[in-house]
Every structure is written in C-alpha cells, then in structure tokens.
Amino acid sequence: MESLYLLIPVALIFCVIAIKLLLWAISSGQYDDLDKEAWRILADDEPPTEPRVTPPQRASESPRDD
Amino acid sequence: MPPPAEARVLEAPRTCFHCGEPVPDDIHLAVTIEGEPRAMCCQGCAAVATLIAGSGLEGFYRQRTAYNDRPATPEPELLEQYRVYDDPALAATFSTTLAPGRVETSLLLGGISCAACTWLIEHSLSKLPGITRALVNLQQSRLDVEYDPRQLTLSSIFAHIDNLGYRPQPFQTNTARQQSIEQYRADLRRLAVAGLGMMQVGMFAIALHAGDIQGIEAQYQALLRWVSLPVAGFVVLYSARPFFVSAWRHLRQGSLVMDLSVSLAIGLAFSASVWATVTGTGQVYFDSVVMFTFLLLLARFLERRAHQRQMFIWSDAESNLPSAATARRDGQWHTVPRTQLQPQDTILIKAGEAVPVDAQVIEGSSAVQEDAFNGEHLPRTVASGDTVYAGTVNVEAALQARVLVDYRDSRLAALQQSVELAQVSKPRLAILADRIASWFIAGILLVTVTTAAAWWQIDPGKAFWIALSVLVISCPCALALATPAALTNAANALRRRGVIVRTENALEALSNCTHLVFDKTGTLTEGALAIAEVRPLGACEHSDILAVAAALQRYSTHPVAKAFQHVEQAPGVEDVAYHVGAGLQGRRDGRLYRMGSEQFCRELVPDFPARPDARLYWIGLCREGAALAWVGLNDTVRDEASGVIRTAQRLHLQVELLTGDSSAQGPELARTLGIETVHSNQSPQQKMARVQHLQQQGAVVAMVGDGLNDAPVLGVADASFAVSGATDLARSQADFVIVGGDLGKIVETLHKARQCRRIVQQNFAWALGYNLCAIPLAALGYVPPWIAALGMSLSSLLVVANSMRLNR
Numbered sequence: 001m002e003s004l005y006l007l008i009p010v011a012l013i014f015c016v017i018a019i020k021l022l023l024w025a026i027s028s029g030q031y032d033d034l035d036k037e038a039w040r041i042l043a044d045d046e047p048p049t050e051p052r053v054t055p056p057q058r059a060s061e062s063p064r065d066d
Numbered sequence: 067m068p069p070p071a072e073a074r075v076l077e078a079p080r081t082c083f084h085c086g087e088p089v090p091d092d093i094h095l096a097v098t099i100e101g102e103p104r105a106m107c108c109q110g111c112a113a114v115a116t117l118i119a120g121s122g123l124e125g126f127y128r129q130r131t132a133y134n135d136r137p138a139t140p141e142p143e144l145l146e147q148y149r150v151y152d153d154p155a156l157a158a159t160f161s162t163t164l165a166p167g168r169v170e171t172s173l174l175l176g177g178i179s180c181a182a183c184t185w186l187i188e189h190s191l192s193k194l195p196g197i198t199r200a201l202v203n204l205q206q207s208r209l210d211v212e213y214d215p216r217q218l219t220l221s222s223i224f225a226h227i228d229n230l231g232y233r234p235q236p237f238q239t240n241t242a243r244q245q246s247i248e249q250y251r252a253d254l255r256r257l258a259v260a261g262l263g264m265m266q267v268g269m270f271a272i273a274l275h276a277g278d279i280q281g282i283e284a285q286y287q288a289l290l291r292w293v294s295l296p297v298a299g300f301v302v303l304y305s306a307r308p309f310f311v312s313a314w315r316h317l318r319q320g321s322l323v324m325d326l327s328v329s330l331a332i333g334l335a336f337s338a339s340v341w342a343t344v345t346g347t348g349q350v351y352f353d354s355v356v357m358f359t360f361l362l363l364l365a366r367f368l369e370r371r372a373h374q375r376q377m378f379i380w381s382d383a384e385s386n387l388p389s390a391a392t393a394r395r396d397g398q399w400h401t402v403p404r405t406q407l408q409p410q411d412t413i414l415i416k417a418g419e420a421v422p423v424d425a426q427v428i429e430g431s432s433a434v435q436e437d438a439f440n441g442e443h444l445p446r447t448v449a450s451g452d453t454v455y456a457g458t459v460n461v462e463a464a465l466q467a468r469v470l471v472d473y474r475d476s477r478l479a480a481l482q483q484s485v486e487l488a489q490v491s492k493p494r495l496a497i498l499a500d501r502i503a504s505w506f507i508a509g510i511l512l513v514t515v516t517t518a519a520a521w522w523q524i525d526p527g528k529a530f531w532i533a534l535s536v537l538v539i540s541c542p543c544a545l546a547l548a549t550p551a552a553l554t555n556a557a558n559a560l561r562r563r564g565v566i567v568r569t570e571n572a573l574e575a576l577s578n579c580t581h582l583v584f585d586k587t588g589t590l591t592e593g594a595l596a597i598a599e600v601r602p603l604g605a606c607e608h609s610d611i612l613a614v615a616a617a618l619q620r621y622s623t624h625p626v627a628k629a630f631q632h633v634e635q636a637p638g639v640e641d642v643a644y645h646v647g648a649g650l651q652g653r654r655d656g657r658l659y660r661m662g663s664e665q666f667c668r669e670l671v672p673d674f675p676a677r678p679d680a681r682l683y684w685i686g687l688c689r690e691g692a693a694l695a696w697v698g699l700n701d702t703v704r705d706e707a708s709g710v711i712r713t714a715q716r717l718h719l720q721v722e723l724l725t726g727d728s729s730a731q732g733p734e735l736a737r738t739l740g741i742e743t744v745h746s747n748q749s750p751q752q753k754m755a756r757v758q759h760l761q762q763q764g765a766v767v768a769m770v771g772d773g774l775n776d777a778p779v780l781g782v783a784d785a786s787f788a789v790s791g792a793t794d795l796a797r798s799q800a801d802f803v804i805v806g807g808d809l810g811k812i813v814e815t816l817h818k819a820r821q822c823r824r825i826v827q828q829n830f831a832w833a834l835g836y837n838l839c840a841i842p843l844a845a846l847g848y849v850p851p852w853i854a855a856l857g858m859s860l861s862s863l864l865v866v867a868n869s870m871r872l873n874r
Contacts, residue, residue, distance in 0.1 A: 001286065004286065004289060008290075012266070015297070018262055019259055022258045023258065027251065029251075032203060032205060032206070032250070033206075034205070035205065036184050036202070036204045
C-alpha cells in the first residue's frame with residue numbers, strides 16, 4: 001500500500017496537466033461553438049467534397065466515426 | 067455530383083420541404099431532392115432548394131433540425147447593394163489582410179437555425195474558387211471566411227450567402243459581444259475545472275467511504291483526506307467564486323439571496339472538512355462540496371447559453387437598414403455606404419427599397435409601408451414635402467429625398483432606445499427561491515447560534531461539533547437546486563416541442579401571469595393580405611374577375627398585389643401602367659381595364675358604385691363602360707387563434723389586443739375572437755406604456771408579438787413570446803420563441819410553466835421538510851456525521867430526480 005504515496009501524486013500531476021490543457025483549449029476558442037462540433041462528426045457521411053477546406057473531415061470515411 | 071435538380075409539377079403538396087410553410091393549393095412547384103420530388107411553396111424556396119441540390123449538398127436536408135427561413139424573392143438589384151462592400155475602406159472595417167492574396171473577413175448571418183445550416187454554408191462556400199477557409203460559428207451566428215481578393219470579390223461572397231437564403235452583414239465587434247464571449251469562456255472554464263475536480267475528489271471519496279465500511283488504516287485515511295483537500299480547495303476558490311461574489315454583493319445591500327445559502331453550504335461544508343482533516347477527526351464532505359458546485363454551475367451554464375445564442379443575432383434595429391444607398395454627389399448618382407450619408411444629401415429611393423435614413427421627399431410621389439412603426443401593412447401615401455422614415459419600405463415609385471438627420475436621431479433609433487429602456491425597466495418578480503432563502507438563512511443561523519449556546523452550558527467540549535453538524539445537515543443544497551433543476555428540465559422539454567426558452571425565469575412569471583396581450587398583425591393574423599370576398603357588379607364570372615385582377619396586379623409592387631400572386635392570370639393583358647396612389651390600368655382585347663380606388667375607377671366608369679363597407683379593404687375593378695367588381699381584401703386570422711384565446715379565457719386570463727393598426731379591423735377582429743379589451747392605433751411606445759400601466763396595477767403580463775414595433779413591449783412584459791416569422795429584433799427581446807408558428811404552443815408553454823411551478827413547490831416542500839426534521843435531531847446531538855453527509859446527497863438527488871419528471 002505504500003505505492004499510494006507515489007501513485008496519488010502522479011494522478012494529481014496528470015489531473016493538473018489535463019486542467020491546464022482544457023483551459024488552454026477554452027481560451028483559444030476551441031469550445032466556442034459546442035453545437036456544431038457535436039454534430040459535425042455525424043455529418044461527414046457525405047460524399048467527400050472539395051478537400052481544400054476541411055481535410056481532417058475526410059478521415060470520416062473510416063469506420064471509427066460511426 | 068448528382069444531376070442538377072429540376073423544378074417540375076407535383077400533385078397535392080402539403081408543406082414546403084424547404085421552409086415548412088403550408089403550400090397554397092394552386093402552387094405546383096417541386097424540386098427533386100435525393101430522388102424524390104419535394105413540394106415548394108414559392109419560387110424563392112424552389113430557387114434555394116435547387117441551388118442546394120444542384121451543388122450536391124442535399125445531405126443538408128437530412129441533417130437539419132429546423133426548417134429554413136423563407137427566402138425573399140431573389141432580386142438581382144438586391145444583390146447589387148452588396149457592391150458597396152467592395153470598397154476597400156469599408157471592407158477594412160470588418161476584414162484584415164493576412165498576406166497578399168489572403169484576406170480574412172467576418173460576417174454576421176441572419177436566419178441560421180441549426181447546425182446543418184453551418185455545414186451548408188461552409189461546404190457551399192468552399193466550392194467557390196478563391197475561398198481558402200470558411201468557418202461558421204453557430205453560437206455567434208458568425209462566419210469567418212478567408213479568401214483571395216484577386217479571384218473573387220467580397221460582394222460575390224455576400225451574394226452567394228444571400229442566395230442560400232441567409233442574410234449576411236458585416237460582423238462588427240462591439241464591447242457587448244466581446245464581453246459576452248469572455249463571459250461564456252469564463253463560465254466554461256469554471257465548469258471544466260469543477261468537472262475534473264469532481265472526478266478526482268470522487269475517486270478519493272470512494273476509497274474513503276469503502277474505508278468507513280470495511281476499515282482503513284489511519285495513515286491512509288489521512289493521506290486520502292489530505293490529497294482531497296487541495297483539489298476541492300481549488301474548485302471552491304476557482305469555480306465557486308461567482309457564488310461568493312454575488313452573495314457578498316447582495317449582503318452588502320442588505321438582501322439575503324439564494325447565492326448566499328449556496329455560499330454558506332459550500333463554505334461551511336468545506337470548512338468543516340478542512341477542520342476534520344487537520345484535526346484527524348469527524349467526517350469530510352469534499353466530494354459533496356465539489357459535486358454540488360458542478361451541478362449548480364452546469365444548470366447556470368445551460369441557461370446562459372440558450373440566452374446568449376439569441377443575443378448575438380441581429381440584436382439591433384439598425385441592422386434592418388440597407389447597407390447601401392443611392393446619393394447624388396457632384397451631379398451624379400452614386401451608390402454609397404449608408405453610414406456615409408450626411409444631412410442635406412439628396413438620395414434616391416427606388417420602388418421596393420427600404421428607406422435608409424429619415425428624409426424629406428423633394429420629388430416624386432409614392433407610398434411607404436410603415437409596419438416597422440405601426441404594424442399596418444397598408445402603405446401611407448407620400449408626396450413632395452412629406453417625411454419618410456428609416457426602416458420603412460418605399461412600395462410604389464422612385465422618390466428623391468433630402469436627408470434630414472443622422473441615424474442616431476432617426477425614428478428607428480428612437481425605437482431601439484425604447485427597446486433598451488424596456489430591458490432595464492422590466493420588472494423583476496421576486497423569485498420564489500430568493501424569498502424563501504432569506505427566511506431560511508436567518509432561521510439556520512438562529513438555530514445554530516442557539517444550539518451552540520445551549521450546548522456550551524451543558525457540555526462545552528461537544529458544543530462546536532454539534533453546532534457544526536446542525537450547519538452541515540441544514541446545508542441548503544437541495545433548496546438551492548430546487549429551482550434551477552426544475553427550470554432547466556422544463557426548458558429542455560419545451561425546446562423539444564418547438565419553443566425556445568431564452569430566459570428561464572420567465573417560466574416562473576408565466577405561471578403567475580394574469581393578462582395575455584396579443585399584437586394583431588402577424589401574430590393573431592397571418593400578416594399578409596388575402597382575398598376575402600369578391601362582389602361582382604355585372605354579369606362577369608367570379609373567376610374571370612380574379613384572373614384579370616391577377617394579370618393586372620402582376621405589374622405592381624404594392625402589398626395588395628401579393629394577395630393575387632397565387633391566382634391564375636388571364637392571358638392577353640398588356641400595356642399595364644401604374645398610377646401612383648390610385649391603381650393600375652391595362653388593356654385586354656383592345657378594351658381598357660382599371661383596378662384601384664373608387665375615384666380611379668369612376669374616371670373610367672362614372673357610375674361606379676360606392677364601396678360596400680369599411681370592414682374590408684376594397685379595390686374596384688372596371689372595364690370601359692362597365693363596372694366589374696369590388697374585391698375585398700383582409701388579413702386572414704390564424705386558424706388556431708380563436709382556440710388559443712378561448713383556452714386562455716378558460717384559464718382565467720384577461721386577454722387584450724394591442725395593435726398599431728388604426729383601421730376598424732382591430733375591434734372587428736377582437737369581436738370575432740371574443741377579446742373584450744382592444745387598444746388600436748398604438749405606437750411602440752404607447753404599447754409599452756399600456757403594459758407598464760397594467761403592471762403597476764399588479765398584473766403579471768405575458769405579451770405575444772412579432773414586429774419591430776413590438777420589440778419594446780416584448781422587452782418590458784413579464785413573459786413574452788415571439789411567433790415564427792418575427793423580426794430578429796422582436797426575437798431578441800422575447801423570452802420564448804415559437805419555432806413552428808403554431809399559436810397553440812403558447813398554451814402548451816403556459817401549462818408547462820404551471821407544471822414547473824408545482825414541481826418547484828414540491829422540491830421546496832421536500833428540502834424544507836427534510837431540514838425541519840433533521841435540524842432538531844442534529845441539535846440534540848443524535849446525528850452522526852456520516853448520516854449527515856448521506857442525507858445531504860440523497861436529498862439533492864431526490865430534488866434532481868423529481869425535476870426530471872418535467873422532461874416527459
């Protein structure tokens with residue numbers, strides 16, 4: 001059980017990193033539009049359109065988005 | 067890419083596939099979307115749907131969650147006005163040049179209703195050559211687009227968006243908008259920290275609870291408590307800060323509000339836990355503290371988000387004005403940005419255009435439609451010397467006018483000021499939760515002090531712990547959650563039924579409302595003239611009369627002409643001329659026809675009979691030597707209107723009609739619908755004053771409206787509804803926005819509001835009842851700390867579960 005003295009601080013460090021990352025993402029505006037992002041992942045079953053604008057979306061052809 | 071969709075005939079259509087409006091019986095338009103012919107209600111919708119389908123973007127219709135706005139009939143001249151944005155100086159006010167050939171610009175879009183719209187706009191724009199990036203922010207209705215000015219002009223981007231059926235305008239960053247974004251991000255940060263903290267502390271708490279049951283070594287218990295402390299501490303200091311700030315602000319003004327009891331609950335439970343950790347005794351409540359903070363923040367966040375969403379959309383009257391105007395400079399007509407107009411400039415207002423600024427007519431005569439100010443859809447005739455106002459529409463013929471004042475001093479700006487005034491003077495009903503909170507807090511503090519004092523006499527060693535357990539057990543978590551949990555769930559349920567709740571507190575006001583006040587035009591009625599009656603004066607057939615009338619009216623831009631737009635036209639009508647302020651004249655089979663006012667017809671047929679009555683708006687039709695007919699027009703009442711009013715009266719609400727219309731139609735409509743109190747000819751300011759007068763007499767007023775002129779009164783009413791097709795300004799002032807245009811939703815919302823009030827009362831009854839039973843036990847020293855902690859969580863959960871019943 002002594003391992004707790006090591007593992008709990010490690011967990012806390014991860015937690016701090018997670019909070020830092022999340023706060024950074026919010027400040028940089030990535031969460032400004034919650035409605036669209038939640039929906040977008042479902043929308044890409046469309047035949048791929050021009051790749052220029054939204055290249056990451058084309059990854060949706062892979063099954064993981066479904 | 068699929069083949070371009072074609073318009074073709076379809077039988078028996080019911081609702082328009084694009085905008086959801088009913089399709090008139092005599093319209094047979096269809097667009098093939100995903101292999102199926104879909105009914106369209108007008109050329110505008112068909113054009114937009116064809117454009118969408120033709121670009122291979124049909125998937126939009128599968129993804130959208132709300133119908134689109136019905137587009138205005140596409141007019142090349144309308145798109146012409148976007149040309150002004152090609153002026154580099156004007157464009158620079160809302161765009162930045164990142165590098166040569168890369169310009170980023172921000173546009174505000176009107177008419178975006180759901181996430182599928184963002185997809186449509188982004189994908190449709192990305193197909194234009196020269197656009198490198200297009201991103202729509204739904205929350206702010208904002209489009210950020212990066213394009214190459216060498217390949218396409220800014221005006222063509224505007225025109226493209228307009229073609230899709232959305233209304234673009236430059237996105238001007240103002241302080242209110244900036245603050246709103248900052249506020250949103252700050253809320254989200256607090257919520258995120260509370261959420262992550264909750265998970266972390268919850269993990270430790272499970273170990274601690276397991277330890278309570280099956281035994282735990284003191285050193286590990288101490289370790290788990292000591293690590294929970296900084297995490298919970300951070301959440302309390304960072305995330306729960308707004309509660310403390312608000313409580314302190316109200317306390318200094320001498321008022322006890324719910325935030326104070328929230329702060330007390332958080333502060334006391336946390337302090338007790340810290341004390342228990344430091345001394346190694348008692349019980350810790352870190353998990354409850356953090357979870358409670360998270361749940362409350364979540365409820366607040368959701369409410370604020372619904373509110374903000376509408377705030378961004380065209381929230382001022384000025385955005386209804388055209389962006390360009392035609393002005394005379396150096397003896398030539400130039401298209402100039404509206405903002406550059408100066409008093410004394412001479413401007414040209416073409417037929418069908420909106421008047422850009424308050425001005426005095428110096429040449430020409432026409433009629434202006436002033437429904438922005440009076441809700442009347444019959445235009446006022448103006449001639450040289452008359453004043454026309456910004457925001458009204460010139461319907462008949464071109465006018466030359468001299469600019470009188472800046473926008474700031476215009477009548478429209480005054481309307482906007484009334485709206486802002488209404489916002490601050492809206493009565494805040496004392497919220498039930500806050501009324502209870504003040505008594506509750508005073509009670510708890512009294513009991514705690516008495517308990518401590520009593521135990522000090524009996525056993526000074528126990529006094530502190532018993533006083534603390536009284537405070538913890540009376541922790542008003544359930545009390546604080548009672549209202550927000552119920553309101554959030556009710557708002558959710560309403561949203562699914564097609565009513566957007568913008569201010570949740572209005573639900574409480576609505577459940578208490580005593581007066582239901584309606585606007586007439588566009589609210590109780592459809593807001594457009596329709597043919598109500600035809601009185602033939604000769605031997606002419608009913609359908610022939612209408613066919614000739616429709617063929618003549620095709621040449622007119624007057625609102626009257628819209629009533630005839632779905633009528634089949636008679637062939638062979640030619641040489642149609644428009645006589646301003648009188649009517650239309652045309653030739654058929656060599657004979658002269660006239661349609662218009664009584665006097666206009668008498669010039670051709672001297673014995674043309676007088677119009678039947680003042681009940682309808684009558685237009686005469688005659689042929690050389692023969693009077694043909696009187697055609698009566700009326701604004702049709704919405705089908706469900708009378709049902710809604712009867713239901714409201716059965717629920718003992720006083721129903722009133724407030725209309726800007728000065729004609730006899732207001733009282734007439736009221737009589738048919740059974741409304742007793744009618745006020746006609748009301749300016750926006752008078753409407754507002756009327757509602758305030760009712761409020762001063764103790765009434766709680768719910769208002770239903772749609773137009774620009776209703777915006778101030780919607781702002782000042784205790785609870786307000788904007789019906790579908792409402793102007794953006796009206797929407798931005800209303801507490802509830804009815805999406806589908808069914809007035810019956812008002813009754814549904816009213817029922818939901820009353821149900822919500824019952825649930826809130828049950829929640830309060832439980833929370834208070836629990837506290838009343840538990841506090842005496844705690845004061846007598848019978849409650850061990852772990853039971854206090856359990857009771858606190860369970861009573862909160864019960865309140866949340868009870869509120870979920872509203873979701874059904």
